[in-house]
Amino acid sequence: MDQSEILKPEQLDDASKGHPKGLYVLFATEMWERFNYYGMRAILVLFMTKALLFDKAFASNLYGSYTGLVYLTPLIGGFVADRYWGNRRSIITGGILMALGELLMFACASLYQTNLDVSSFLFFSGLGFMIAGNGFFKPNISSMVGQLYKPGDRRLDSAYTIFYMGINVGGALGPFICGYFGDTGNPADYKWAFLAAAVAMMIGVVVFINLKDKYVRGPEGAPLGMKPVQEGKEMNPVLVYLSLLLFSAVCVGLLYIDANVYSYLSYLLLAAVLGIAYMIFSDKKLTKVEKKKISVIFILAFFVVFFWSAFEQAGASLTFFAEETTQRDLGFFTIPASWFQSLNSVFVVVFAPIFAWLWIKLGRREPSAPTKMAIGLMLLAVGYFVIAVGVKDVGAGIKVSMMWLIGMYAFHTWGELCLSPIGLSLVNKLAPLKFASLLMAVWFLANAGANVLSGKLSSLYPDGGHSTNFAGYEMNNLNEFFMLFVGMAGVASIILFVLTKWLQKTMTATS
Known part of the structure; x- marks a missing residue:
């Protein structure tokens, strides 16, 4: 599913020494995010063909455009984190944007029977917010795992294996739970799958916000993922939020153009x-x-x-x-x-x-x-x-x-x-x-x-x-x-x- 390291037997003796508690905070945060992503993905083409009545060819191409952009935006999110925001702020921002994206999808699935135009706008907006949020979240959560350990620490491989299992626990639970509530045979129920995915993402954000300061620290005790030191004034918060909305709008536009105008x-x-x-x-x-x-x-x-x-x-x-x-x-x-x-x-x-x-x-x-x-x-x-x-x-x-x-x-x-x-x-x-x-x-x-x-x-x-x-x-x-x-x-x-x-x-x- 996602790429990572696999545990090697020679690392088992080091793993027995235990891992920093910050690893389990990152494990839980990533697990809920993967629940959100794979849970929504599991019902996405079904929602498009059964509720929005897209034909299979269009739904398939749109699915490909969406998942393709999901892999592109981390290049931007990683750059912003390295130069300006740090890992923490990027993870929280990405999680919130993805939760908002799922809520927009919930609204879309609630309105498609009564107002198709508004529903279509909400649909593309929801996917755009998901793409933008993933760009900030995905490259930063994984990179923080290695920062929990000193260079050369033999527990690192087993740490990535534990983290990898968090990815797959979320990847298993997401389609199961979202499918249970949304994939019932009644297209009107797909909204509950999007809502379940939104709740999962919000749980991940809350877990990270509440536990990061106490546990997500380096081997010397310094907090990880802080903003890089910069010269000059910090950007006005209003401009930050406007930039986020603009970035999300660009993602919406990129998706819509590729699907409806020119591939x-x-x-x-x-x-x-x-x-x-x-x-x-x-x-x-x-x-x-x-x-x-x-x-x-x-x-x-x-x-x-x-x-x-x-x-x-x-x-x-x-x-x-x-x-x-x-x-x-x-x-x-x-x-x-x-x-x-x-x-x-x-x-x-x-x-x-x-x-x-x-x-x-x-x-x-x-x-x-x-x-x-x-x-x-x-x-x-x-x-x-x-x-x-x-x-x-x-x-x-x-x-x-x-x-x-x-x-x-x-x-x-x-x-x-x-x-x-x-x-x-x-x-x-x-x-x-x-x-x-x-x-x-x-x-x-x-x-x-x-x-x-x-x-x-x-x-x-x-x-x-x-x-x-x-x-x-x-x-x-x-x-x-x-x-x-x-x-x-x-x-x-x-x-x-x-x-x-x-x-x-x-x-x-x-x-």
Whole structure:
């Protein structure tokens, strides 16, 4: 789901010494924020198609634009925090903006039956506030975990694992609770899902505000995340709030334009990556070895796009599949389609320690980072092959066992555990210090691009007997649709396997 470090067995002895209480404050804050984000995401395309009556293609593209911008705005929020506000103020600001966004969505879902124009305005405004808030919250909460410990503290890996579990506890509870209250079969009830997400975000903000001063402190006892020291007068609070509203309005506008006027986001992301690449590789102070290692980051970021664009179908086409084509009736209870989005987080909590143990157990035979990523892509392809088999030759109107969907999510989670945990770590290892932040931006731009592509691919979901086409490949049914992802991820995996030895050699180059 989200990228982080995984606990290694050699860290267990250090973890037994205990962790700063500030870690658990950050754990709880992040858990409630992830509850908010994944809970809302679980019902977003259902709300768009069943309440607002958007067609699936438009809803899918809008979903991709929203999640793509969610990965873009942290670049701005991180910059503001580093230069002006500090982590604390940014986290609180981001949390409040996201809570306001959910309340706007609640208002939208309350009014769509009586005033569609106002409801549509509130809908785009709510998503815009969510995008802006995430930009301030997301890059700052994670960075504070490392600040709780002294450099070289061996408890750090286990600390990130605990934090990672907080992410996934929230990711599991959000779709479950929001789906329970909102995904009832009555579109009018979606408002309760947005309200539950708003309450969760407010709980996270309150927890952080009340406990940060006492517990979120560095190893020497100094409070963490304070504003950087600046010369001159501080900005007028009125101007600060006006700037926040302007930033949120810009996010609303960016989303609306991409969805309704011109789909520009893909081109913007590509231009940003090319611009950063030119800026870095034209730097004459970089050595030949440094440039080789940087090239590995760009190559792996390219392959990451194929993984996340297929993986993120969970919030779009796979939600349509769960709603319409999965047998969810247990006789005594019908499982909400949104609940299946909890599976990934549940599987991460169950299998992450097993994978961490496996890599250590393999010792010298442990695969290299690029090999692990190739394995992750192949497992993703296998997951889609499983569900493609499940729907093969199934007639119109026939629903298939939920075990096909559950099995697919298991393979996807195993793929994630092979690919995701090493991503950020690899960037940190290979990036020269002077370009560390810029190359991290490349990694997040790849994720943003993957989410935009995810929405475009989901818009090809065969609906009502209509055929769709992607690069000459025609899809007339669900089997052919899911085989598209088998082909994309499988081919990408094979190419990455072929490149593995060269990439490994380049990563360790000395001349």
